[in-house]
Amino acid sequence: MTALKYLQAYPAALQDQVRQLIAKDQLGEYLQQRYPERHDVQSDKALYSYALALKQEHLRNAPAIDKVLFDNRLDLTHRALGLHTSISRVQGGNLKSKKEIRIAALFKEAAPQFLKMIVVHELAHFKESDHNKAFYKLCEHMLPGYHQVEFDLRVYLTYRDLAGKARE
Template sequence: MLPLKYLSAYPQTLQDKVRKLIADDKLGMYLADRYPHRHAVQSDRALYEYTTDLKQEFLRVAPAIDKVMYDAKLDVLRHALGLHTAISRVQGGKLKAKKEIRVASLFKEAPPEFLRMIVVHELAHLKESDHNKAFYRLCEFMQPGYHQIEFDLRVYLTQRDLVRDSSIK
C-alpha cells in the first residue's frame, strides 16, 4: 500500500480515494480541474502586502506583522502550511516582539486558494496559538471551505512528490 505522508492523519476512506486516483493516473486531473489557476503573488513584498490586506480585513486588532516572506529552506513535511514566529529582543529597557510569517517557496507556483489557506492559517496563529476548535473556526471564518482546501493542498503535495519521484527514475 502506497504511504501518503501528507494525508496520514485523514481517515482511511479518504486515503483510499486518493490512492485510487493515483492508480488510475487521475490525481493531477482532479487538481487541475478544481484549481486551474496560479496566483500572481511572486515576491516577498507582494506576499507581505497580500498578508497584511487579509489581516486588516479579518484581524484588525491582532499584533502587527513585521515580516512576511517566501522561504526556500522550510521543510515542507514538517511545516507544510508555513511558519509563524515571534522573536523577542531586549532593546534598551524595553522588550520588543517581532512577528514573522514564512511560506515555503514551493507555494509560489500554487493555486491562489492554497496560498490564501496557508496565509489564513498563519494569521490565525496571531489570535490562537494552538490548533484547537477556536483556531479552526477562525480559519473557516477567514476562508470558507478551509478544511477542504487544506485537504486538497495535502493532495497537491502528494501529487508534486509523485511527479518529482517519477522524473527522477
C-alpha cells in the first residue's frame, strides 16, 4: 500500500482513489486534465505584484506587504510550501514591523491555481494566525473552491514525489 504523506489527513476513501490512479499510472493524466496550463509569474517582482493585487482585492485593511519572493530554501521536508513572517526592528526610537511572504520555488513551474492557493493561504495568515474555521472561511472567500485546489495540490506533491523516485 502506497504511503500518501501529503494526504494523511484526508478520508481513507479519497486516499484509495489516489492509490488507484497511481496503480493505473494515471495520476499525471488526472493533474494534466484539471490543470493544463502553467502561470507566467516567474520573478520575485512579478510575485510581489501578484500578491499585492490579491491583497488589494480581498484584504485592504490588512497590514502592508513589504516583501514577497520565491525561496529556494523552502522545501517539502520542512512541510513549508509558503511562509509568512513579521519582523520587528527598532529604527531610531520607533519599532517598525515588516511583513514578508516566501513561496517555495517549486511553484514557479506549477499551475496558476496552485500558486494562487499558496499566496491566498499566506495572505490569510495576515488576518488569522491559526488554521481555524475563520482562516479557512477567509481562504474560501479569496479563492472559491480553495479546499479542492488544496487537495489537488497535495495530489500534485504526491505525483512529484513519485516521479522523483522513478528517476532514482
